[in-house]
Amino acid sequence: MANSPTHGWRPLRLVWVYPDLLSTYGDRGNVLVLERRARLRGMPVDVIEVNSDQHVPADGDIYLMGGGEDLPQVLAAQRLATDGGLPEAVRRGAVLFAVCAGYQVIGTEFGGAEGQPMPGLGLLDVSSVRGERRGVGEILADVDPELGVPRLTGFENHQGVTKVGPEAKPLSRVVAGVGNGDGTEGAYAGRVLGTYLHGPALVRNPGLADLLLTWAVGQQLPPVPAQAEELALRLREERLAAVGTPQ
């Protein structure tokens, strides 16, 4: 990516994919957190919101996909496949962060409104089906140590069961909650990352936000001024403590 926090080249392009279909749980939060943490490091940011009747530009740096109900999820998958912009962006090395319904859509297959298998975009080697029960509640998970991101804290609300294929790795191991359904949570490969932590997942996980930004700019980022993330870290600690760590 032709971008650097130290040289201040062209703005970081954040592309929010289909807020009209996939933004059921405050997904705007991820856009705002990435934007804020980039700006705190002096990086200019352009936020591009792309609705499902518009073409997805392929020249973004970070793509964000949120959660949605069954029917909008199916519509989003169909329109993204027809449009082709997002797959092209991923081929070109863009970062993709997808949560909940978006996580399922970027996989190879997911369960449709009646549970029938629907083709995904195949941007991440995961496949999902509808499970028996909804997983609803706070979730804690320990991230793959290779990524250097502290424990995840978030909220999940989904009925998906997701299998991570050989071309991807689980993002984390569940400490409390459901996640993928096999003790792991989320998945990643290259610069594509998906998770069941829904909605504003990056709000309580600034480390994950910084991982995405680091991938996008291709180098280590300077730290955020301590005062600027004091509230986020207080919220994070409060939530981690509230859920506790089951033995």
Add this chain to the structure above:
Amino acid sequence: MRARLATTVGGAAATVSRLAGRDGSVIGGVIGLRLEPDLLSLLSVGRQVILVTGTNGKTTTTRLISAALAATGQQIASNVFGANMEAGLTYALSRAPDAPLAVLETDEKYIPAMIKATRPKVVVLLNLSRDQMDRAAEIWMLARRWREALAAAPGTLVVANADDPLVAWAASSAGAVTWVAAGQRWREDSWCCPHCGAHLARHGDDWSCRECANRRPPVRWTLQDDQVIDPAGRALPLRLTLPGRANASNAVVALAVAEAFGIDAPSALAEMRTVASVAGRYTQVQRHGTEVRLLLAKNPAGWLEALDVMAPAPVPVLLAVNAQGPDGRDTSWLWDVDFRRLHGRTVLVGGERRMDLAVRLEADDVAFRLVDDIDQAIDLARSPRLEVLANYTAFQQYRAVVGRAE
């Protein structure tokens, strides 16, 4: 005979539980239903029942309809304190065995079963948007269930907001519909056609599907600023005591219901103007020399409306959020609310989940101070007035404090 016996027992149980200091309206219904599972159905026989549902405005609209129907001079049964599932409805009817009219706020998930049980004369559909999704069904699914339930009740008149595409789609299966242009402030849940999924074209309040025949139906009643346009095309000023666009919208819906009972709009309006607060909402109280007004909103659409209702700067604002069971345990919805309109105001932040709110406001560059309780907020505000906006249990906590006389 058995229904009457069960009713008596239900009433007795409620009295007992109220003496015990608990909410009588639910427990009375619960016990009655255990003795007679068809109790609600039996209690509905021979009455004209109105069921009121939607994501926001149920309690207020129920109150406004009850006020309007006072013009009939008939006794009205109503679940005025918002217990809006089967037990609450049952208790409301059992408490007023002789009331020929019943105006019943009904939870949006339970409306299909309640239509079946009460065989209502009128069903009111206000709006449908995201709300407490950790426990509620998804809203497209809800709209589909409404649609199926109304198709199975062809004798029921539906009064529905034509400006909400999900509501309009759900209502269009009914035998008869009075369409009301009640407006739609929150549109984030209705970008797409509920019938075919294509993008909707929007021009002002008008909408139509770009691909199928689904479009906004022709309306009989219209909210236009602070006036209502009646079916004859006459403009009447609403002049409600209740504040805000959302309540104007609720009032126009109530007028359409009143019409179905032969009450003309001027008479209905005169009654509705006497409503000044609803279950503690919009109540103004004096506390430590500050006039405090309490607003309740539970979801993004409700907060959007409530932020509009607030008195403008420099009146300070206290925002409070909890995430107990009745609030929904997930605070993600805060990120769907645009707080930038609070720029430059004195903002205080309270509630059990005030850190969630704090981080949200920080992202919108809204300056604020954290407070532990409402008295600290009053203290810091140093203002003759304070506007308070809280979600459900946070509202109840504040109301318990300021509701008491000084």
